Amino acid sequence: MxxxxxxxxxxxxxxxxxxxxxxxxxxxxxxxxxxxxxxxxxxxxxxxxxxxxxxxxxxxxxxxxxxxxxxxxxxxxxxxxxxDGGKVEAIKVFKNKFLFRKMLLEFYPDFYFKQIKLSDADVFKPVNGRKLILKPSVGFLSLGVKQFSSENEFKQSMVEAVGEISKYRTAFDSSILDESFFLIEDKVEGGEFACDAYFDENGSAVVLGIYCHAFRDENDFRDVVYYTGKKTVEEQLPLVRDFLEKLSRKIALKRFPIHFEFRVDSNGSLIPMEVNPMRFGGFGLADLPFYCFGINPYEYFLENKKPDWTKILGESNGNYHAFVLGRMEGVETPDVDKFKKTFGKLSAFVPLDYKKFPVFCTAYPESGDLNEILKYVYYDFSSYNSTV
Missing domain, CATH: 3.40.50 (Rossmann fold)
Structure with a gap:
């Protein structure tokens, strides 16, 4: 053209x-x-x-x-x-979790973090009893994310993390997923969330979606269920806006989309986990505000539009909308139709290439009962092996 x-x-x-x-x-x-x-x-x-x-x-x-x-x-x-040197530098900082932590040190001075080379993992000595998180400095889809609190647990976590990353090495470029360096950081106790947003032409943050990342227990770090609704956005929106304002003070951005993940600790403080540049939630997570609130995040960003959250939440029916990933856990060939039938009301359902990725579908259920959404974090996916 x-x-x-x-x-x-x-x-x-x-x-x-x-x-x-x-x-x-x-x-x-x-x-x-x-x-x-x-x-x-x-x-x-x-x-x-x-x-x-x-x-x-x-x-x-x-x-x-x-x-x-x-x-x-x-x-x-x-x-x-x-x-655009500013945006290029932002991409480099956001894609490296260690550089990201260093940038925000002013706001979180007591947060422990350390980067190690894979080749130096044998000499790292964690403080026994301190709950820490291991993650690749450059990572995606929660692959290689582990928790440990002793030297033996750390060694086992490293073996498991490297194994997970190696399994999907061919699916992702090294700029997205790499096992050369790992970040070790404090575990934040509290609920985990994700947000899609962009910085407008004036450098002000525009929030397009906020999601709760549900887990089975404190040792579960999988991407299985994210959900949103009126209550989720109402509770987290003030914290999210405050953090994005802090972020804009450290790195000035305009017309720049991000997907960021965070936890809210027992004091009600937002602790950022990571910021992913130039995109919204992966594998279709970003479609969730469209199904829940009618917010098309792609159009809002490209057209520089801003949602009126007061009006949108006031008109919400209060139902929960979720993003559920069918995991390839104990599955060789998934019975996709069998899994699809477990849902009630569905806004959308998308089969994925399970030979390439660690998931075989994304589903977008809606329910007024949150338990109907949360049950999927407890699912035994091996029961959805195809018998054909």
């Missing part, structure tokens, strides 16, 4: 998971889009203006380019070509 210099919005798509809501938005708004690999052919009939790689690189080099990507595979493309 002919590259138009006046275009300043662009999407970068990887075929790991492509949201139907996102594709419809790109078509509606006619956003120039670079589709990686075989995805370009799949999108040929979707009325989306498709870019060649050199055209995407040229747009980035022009500057004043607003970018949304659906995966972090594009980090090398962005950092090598984007004519």
């Amino acid at each position: 002919e590259l138009k210099t006046e275009e300043n919005r662009m999407a970068l798509l990887n075929d790991s998971f492509v949201s139907e809501v996102l594709l419809e938005t790109l078509s509606k708004l006619q956003i120039p889009t670079y589709a990686q690999g075989g995805l370009k052919e799949k999108l040929a009939g979707r009325n989306i203006p498709l870019l060649e790689l050199h055209e995407a690189e040229a747009m980035l080099k022009q500057g004043n380019c607003v970018v949304y990507s659906n995966a972090e595979n594009f980090v090398p493309l962005l950092t090598s070509n984007w004519n």
Whole structure:
């Protein structure tokens, strides 16, 4: 296609998971889009203006380019070509959990963290009895995240973490998932949440969605269930806005999307876990506000729109909407239809390539009973092995 210099919005798509809501938005708004690999052919009939790689690189080099990507595979493309040093530096800091912790040290001076090389893991001596979290400094999908409180537990956690990461090494670029360095940090006791937001043209944060990340117990770090609803957003919105204001003081950003995860401790303080740049929640998590509140996060970001949360929450029916991942735990070939039948009301259901990823589907159930949502963190996924 002919590259138009006046275009300043662009999407970068990887075929790991492509949201139907996102594709419809790109078509509606006619956003120039670079589709990686075989995805370009799949999108040929979707009325989306498709870019060649050199055209995407040229747009980035022009500057004043607003970018949304659906995966972090594009980090090398962005950092090598984007004519916006501030955003490039932000991407590098956010993608490295150790640098991220260092940046926020002013706000969390008592929070313990340390980075170690994989090759130096044998000499690390944890303080026995102190609950710590092990995670790859560059990671995704909670792969390699473990908890330990003794030297023996640390050694076992390292073995398990490296094994998990190695299993999915070919599915993700080293800029997304890598076992060379690990971050060790304090475990924060309290509920875990995630948020999709962006910084507008003035550098002010715009919150598009807040989700509670449910777990089976304190040793569970899997991505299985996220849910949202009126109560979830009402309770967390003030804390989220306060943190994003602090973040904007440390690193000035404009027209920049993020997905960040945090915990709320027993004192009611928000402790950030990580910030993921240039995208919203992965594998379709970002679609949750669309099904729950009618907020299309992709359109809101690309069009620089801001949700009126007072009005939206006032009109909410109070039901919970969830994002549930079918995990490949004890599963060789999943019986996707059998798993789908476990849900009541569904807003959407998307099968995934289970041979490539550690999940076989994403589901978006709705219920007025939170227990109907939470039951999936206790599911034995091995019972959904196909007998065919």
